[in-house]
Amino acid sequence: MTLEKFANWEGTVDELKGLVSERALTGETMMLNMGPQHPSTHGVLRVLLELEGEEVVNCIPDIGYLHTGIEKNMEYKTYEKSIVMTDRMDYLNPMGNNLVYCLAMEKLFELDVPPRAQIARVILTELTRINSHLVWLGIGGLDLGVTSTMTYCFREREILLDIFELVSGQRMMSTYFRPGGLWRDLPDEFEAAVRHVLDTFPAKFDDYENIFVGHPVFIDRTQGIGFISAEDAIAYGLTGPMLRASGINWDIRKAEPYSSYDQFEFDVPTGQHGDVYDRYMVRFEEMRQSLRIIEQGLNMLPDGPFRSDNRKYVPPPRSELGRSMEAVIHHFKLWTEGFRPPKGEVYVSTESPRGELGCYLVSDGSPNPWRVHFRTPTFTNLSALAKLSKGYMIADVVAIIGSIDIVLGDVDR
Amino acid sequence: MGGISEKLGNMGVVTTTLEQAVNWGRTRAMWPMLFGLACCAIEMMSTQAPRYDASRFGMELMRASPRQSDLMIVAGRVTRKMAPVLRHLYDQMPDPKWVLAMGDCCSCGGVFNNYAIVQGVDEIVPVDVYVAGCPPRPEQLIHGFLTLHEKVKEMRWSDWATK
Known part of the structure; x- marks a missing residue:
């Protein structure tokens, strides 16, 4: 007030x-x-x-200028219908939000996910991570006066959005992950499109790094600015690149692997100084590591089903609807009434581009979730803003806010 | 029209009305306000970016100050906390000014029919063009721009005072 x-x-x-x-x-x-x-x-x-x-x-x-009431709204929708709300939460990481909500549901329902879907989820989530970091880099560049990077980053981002559109039909709000797997199988053109990304992106990341690192103004505006020590970072509950830039090697993908991340080899980049510059460098390196993960994922992507065949939670495939009356009735019931999961509560956490994204889900046995809560990374990371910016110049606040990589949809929900 | 303009046309002279000339000028350099709310703001930036390139339509110069802008693109969901701020920004814009509601959330509330979201930004500011989609593709936003340009070209001398 x-x-x-x-x-x-x-x-x-x-x-x-x-x-x-x-x-x-x-x-x-x-x-x-x-x-x-x-x-x-x-x-x-x-x-x-x-x-x-x-x-x-x-x-x-x-904060609160973008409070959307997403968690409350999800209580009024069935489990499957409420997935669309998660896309609009952290709108730079829609696939990652789908993933954490689907993982929470799968843990609650004890639903198995076929290997093809698991690997596809990893590939798409990592593409989303690159997509998110590209937006962060472009906008962060604008803040610091490196205006040309915005046009470059958005040029590359369009290539990634084309892939999301290819698999899901939507550029940003894809809602592609469903409990038990994927909405539909990956199209045939998917592999070639991702290979194109793998071939062309490394050189472009090098270009961007040269633009930034070779720029004396950028160095002056980032090195030694917005310092936070490792102890303070832990005390504030920071996660993601914010924490890793302070020298703590903590990544949920390594610490508590989910969705077959334990099968992948990748490094977790860390910084030493805990300043704005290190946060930039950590994210640059994360984009390269994401490409590594995507390449491994493409090489090991198995054939087979893309969605679980547990008919309690998964509707029958469209091919059956023309032949079986029972399948039509079952499909109709699942989409109108929804399924009734067991009672219980689960917590699942994943590594979003911004840090630990967790989902706490409570079921009372009805078709709608009783309570959904998201532990969003930027909400916690933003709490350190006062600590980060005290004693610096007013122009540095802009650089510091950029380095936290806030998405207000994620903060306010 | 008729005799004199045909004759002048042959001499390389164009005759027009003041209305048409001014309206044409207004559509060629319409400065939107740099003002994003949520997901749609990212697509608004994509529209400015190389692939869609809004500068083809004279719409690329985003002004951070409402005092320098002609068009407010309401890109995203408007919350009850944000609504007074939005109205404040609208009041600060100089005439003539236009409002484009981008996306379902600010057009009608979209998927968020709840306590936090204003069910349509037209409750607080007059909207000229609505663009559907969640979020609208950049092509859709450009179509919204062009629709707005058509509307501006239709404006009459007598509308100027009220707009």
Whole structure:
């Protein structure tokens, strides 16, 4: 309530007591509003900055401008229908959100996923990771004044979106993963399209790295900025590239492998300094490691079924609907009424491009989930913003927000 | 039309009305506001990016300040917390101004029929063009741009005062 008043310039600084320092109350330091409409907040984040000259004394993130009520809405849909909501949560990582929700359902239902679907899920999730990092790189470049990278990154991203469209029919909100496997089999053109990515992307990543690393302005604006130590990073609960840039080797794909990640060989890049520069470098390297995983996945992609044949949860294939009346009835029941899973609660965590993405799912035996909660990485990572930006210049706040890689849909849900 | 314009046409002279000339000018350099809310904002950026290249239509110059923009593309879901801010931004834009509702969420609420989302941005600002899709493809957004241009070209002298 106090923050809302402040937005309309009705409130006084007195009402922010406790959030800002004593010096703001006497007018010694200045309060500055940034956002929610600001080109560098990556969406609708609002930050209240307490400044002494150009130096940031304190910063208070104000979130909730994109609170969509996704978790509540999912309680009103059947399990299968609520998958579409997860795409729209972290909209740069739609396949990863599908995956964590499907994994939670499969753990609850004790549903097996055929190997072909598992490997395909890994390939597509890693493509999504590259897609997400490309957007982050392009927009992060814009923040730091490297404007040309945005056009390059979005050019490459279109190639990835073509693959998502090929498999699912939609560019961004694919809803391709379903409990028990995939919505449909991978098309024949899939392998050639992904091979093209594997052939062309490494040289392009090198180009981007040269643009950034060879640029003195970029070095000046990132090295030694937004430092967080390994102990603080753990204390704040940071995950993903934020944590790894501080030197902690922690990746859910390695620590608690899911969806056949244990069959893949890849390195987990870490930084040493825990500054903005290291976060950039960790993500650059992650994109290359993702290509490694995709190549292994393509080489080991087995033939066979793409979805479980457990008919309690999986509708009969379309080919059966023309021949069997029972199949039609079964299909109709599953899509209108849904299935009734056992009672229970599960928690599943995955490594999203931004960190640990977890799904906590509670079932009361009805066709709708009783409670779905997502542990989203950027919500936790954003909590360290004040810690990261204290003592730096106001222009550095832009670089720091960019390095957290926030997606407001992920923060607010 | 008729005699004089045909004659002048042969001499390399174009005659037009002030309405048409001004409206044509407005469609050639319409500056959208750099303002994204959710998923649709990513597709809006794709529209600016090389493959779809909105600068072909004079729409590439995104202004971060509402005071310099002609068009507000509401790209994404508008929450109840964001609604007053959005109206505030709209009020700050100088006339003439247009609003394009991009995507299902801000056109009608989309899949989010719940407590948090404004069921259509036309509850708070007047919308000129609605673009369907979740999110709309860049081609659809470009079609929305062109539809808006058609609308602007139809504007009359008497509309200018109210727009």
